[in-house]
Amino acid sequence: MNRDELIESVRSQMPAKRWEHTEGVMSTAVMLAKRFGGDPARAELAAILHDVCKYWPVEEQGRVIRENGLPQDLLEYDKELWHAHAGAWVARDRYGVGDEEVLDAIRYHTSGRENMTLLDKIVCLADYMEPGRDFPGVHNIRENAEHSLERALLAGFDGTIRFLLEKGKRIYPLTVMARNGLLLELQ
Ligand code: DGI
Ligand code: FE
Ligand code: FE
Ligand code: FE
Numbered sequence: 001m002n003r004d005e006l007i008e009s010v011r012s013q014m015p016a017k018r019w020e021h022t023e024g025v026m027s028t029a030v031m032l033a034k035r036f037g038g039d040p041a042r043a044e045l046a047a048i049l050h051d052v053c054k055y056w057p058v059e060e061q062g063r064v065i066r067e068n069g070l071p072q073d074l075l076e077y078d079k080e081l082w083h084a085h086a087g088a089w090v091a092r093d094r095y096g097v098g099d100e101e102v103l104d105a106i107r108y109h110t111s112g113r114e115n116m117t118l119l120d121k122i123v124c125l126a127d128y129m130e131p132g133r134d135f136p137g138v139h140n141i142r143e144n145a146e147h148s149l150e151r152a153l154l155a156g157f158d159g160t161i162r163f164l165l166e167k168g169k170r171i172y173p174l175t176v177m178a179r180n181g182l183l184l185e186l187q
Pocket of ligand 4: 021025050051127
């Protein structure tokens with residue numbers, strides 16, 4: 001499957017608005033890769049696929065997690081986390097992506113993780129700050145991203161954690177570990 005066919009296949013699985021978001025993540029990930037010394041082609045591939053199953057029925061996402069030995073603890077946390085792990089599985093199984101770093105960037109784009117790779121950070125940050133995003137704090141994230149990938153991503157996770165606290169929701173441990181890891185890196 002070439003790039004255009006992949007794009008068409010992913011696009012067909014989501015509403016137009018979500019595809020616009022994906023295009024924003026693609027261009028932002030490429031820009032960040034160039035700015036911070038990452039690989040633009042791999043950043044773009046991860047971006048194309050990062051939300052591939054976001055609009056699948058949530059039971060389907062749960063089934064992929066249950067039936068393929070993905071982390072079962074995800075099922076006890078917010079369903080918003082599921083599409084990232086399920087998406088990495090789909091990227092490999094249905095689209096034949098074999099690049100483990102690209103698969104990891106898809107897998108951890110929502111939660112983050114401890115010791116995030118450069119590609120993990122680029123995709124996760126692009127997801128936070130693509131041009132279509134408009135939430136309190138996004139301006140601050142974009143400003144930080146002018147000079148520091150880690151500072152910008154930290155601002156992103158801080159915002160997500162605040163949001164989860166306000167909503168009284170549980171925080172997936174990898175998100176806490178991602179934030180702690182970034183703080184250590186910034187020391
Ligand atoms: O898929 P997107 O909407 O583009 O963005 P995303 O994959 O980063 O999903 C973000 C949502 O996930 C956001 O509304 C917060 C929610 N969420 C629920 N529990 C957690 C969580 N996000 C993180 N990082 N950690 C959680 O424990
Ligand atoms: Fe997502
Ligand atoms: Fe995100
Ligand atoms: Fe996204």
